[in-house]
Amino acid sequence: MRGSYAWMNLGAVLLAVSNFLDHTDGELARISGKTSRVGHWYDLASDAVVTILVFTAIGVGVGTRSARVLQVPPLALGTIAGIAIALIFFLRARIEEMAGKAASKQASMGGFETEDVLYLLPLVTLCNGATPFLVAAVIGAPLFAVWVVFDYRRVLRGYTR
Secondary structure (H helix, E strand, O other): OOOOHHHHHHHHHHHHHHHHHHHHHHHHHHHHOOOOHHHHHHHHHHHHHHHHHHHHHHHHHHHOOOOOEOOEOHHHHHHHHHHHHHHHHHHHHHHHHHHOHHHHOOOEEOOEEHHHHHHHHHHHHHOOOHHHHHHHHHHHHHHHHHHHHHHHHHHHHHHHO
């Protein structure tokens, strides 16, 4: 959030560790049969809050270097990207609730899901690429959110019949 090279890298590494522990916790719960509906929703809500805060913090950090990116304050760009990603999480959870886990499955390639792109954040900050990353997020996240909205509406139409 402070925008310096060292702080951005520290934040990115801590986020990668946090994501790893979050994924590990979920896998251990599934393997041990200790999953719960409340735990699942708590995890989704926590992920949404963390994601909004991460992208908002990236916006603040970029804002310490540039007052405007794409003619918009970076804080606004980070907040927009974070909210779009939180909307994606929420709608995917609703799709899963209505149509099952298979219906909410994210795109994956080689075992990596779409959200796993955040594991690359330390490389982004190491290469001083927070600004281009923020631009990509503020363009890509809302577009993907629109796609998920259409997917949600498709599932909703099938669910109400």
